[in-house]
Amino acid sequence: MDPILPSPVPVLFGQSLLIGLSIAAPVGQIGLLAIQRTLDHGRPAGLATGLGAAFADAVYGAIGAFGITGLVAWLLSLKLWLGLFGGGFLLWLAWRIATKPVMRSLGGPPPRSTLLRYVAGTFVLTMSNPTTILSFMAVFGALAGRAPSASPWVMVVGVLVGSALWWLILSAGVGWLRDRFDGRWQRAVNLCSAALLAGLGLWQLGHLII
Template sequence: MTAALLFLKSLIIGVAIAAPVGPVGILCIQRTLAYGRRTGFISGLGAATADAFYGLIAVTGLTMVSGFLLNHQFWIQVWGGVFLLLLGWKTFTSQPAALKVGEPHTTSPVKGFLSVFLLTLTNPMTILAFIAIFGVFRVAGPEDFLTAMMVVLGVFSGSALWWAALALVGGWISSRVGPASLKMINRAAGIVLTIFSVLFLIDLI
């Protein structure tokens, strides 16, 4: 398989992993609408980085790391559920940047990146999803380090491309809605994230 074809397949895999709308997607959409394209995109890069990390584990067969994550899956998901619940509450009670007089127009991009990165990492089953999709696309284990990095770069690029497109669309929408609508969006997103967190925790019982 040529390097270009391998990169293209990995890019498609990155989009396929990132595209399904879940708590991470809801959170990034809300941040884009409330704080702008830059914050939404950087938050999305947190998810792309976590996807690339799990893609690296899957394609290189790092059994020690994947084994640890899967063996401690319960507690990782408990932490993730609680973290998501806190994010839901914070999102519900947050004020859009347009309503904040005398404050910066964006939330901290670093906090946005880290929160989404950590939230995405709380789903170790992503490793199994990558292994399954790699099998469908016939992306075998790498023969060398450079091939592995090509796969990881492709996955990251595909995921980042998805979040960039989402940020562009979200930014276009946010420029056409008022502060009151943004506040309602924050509350709706907070409720959805809270529901996700409750379902996430119930699923562990």
């Protein structure tokens, strides 16, 4: 009797989950924002910040999985304007973080409207980097060639779950450390986050000129 092979759908979901996790894990501008907001307002704020990026990763994953080349070309044609918006937005966030006083919410989670604003803000910030689509297309094109025809949605959900899992882990870990940070340390973290965000914003703007 032939051995029972694993179903391609669960395997594909697991591969896509790992892709989403690996894309979210490197600490960039969204990671810095998630850490800073977790320290300021608690785990829900950090998780909401990360989920905005997770939803954007899922959108990019859908574009790559379904091979929507027309949309890819259109987004890449807007690379300059999206890059200017993303770089300017990062500089604005850096200025806000550096100039605002240390905040420490000890009560319940932020209002739902604030959490939704965090989700929307990081979604737009992540979507302002359309060149990410190219990496998604390369990876998802290879996966789709060995997958069943109904698999694109499996890949999209896998990326979303993997990315969201990372933001859950990060916000939980930073939330655990939050109680061990006093105001002085939190101020130092805010200033470091602002400097790094400003550096990323300037790098993104400078990269458009080169």
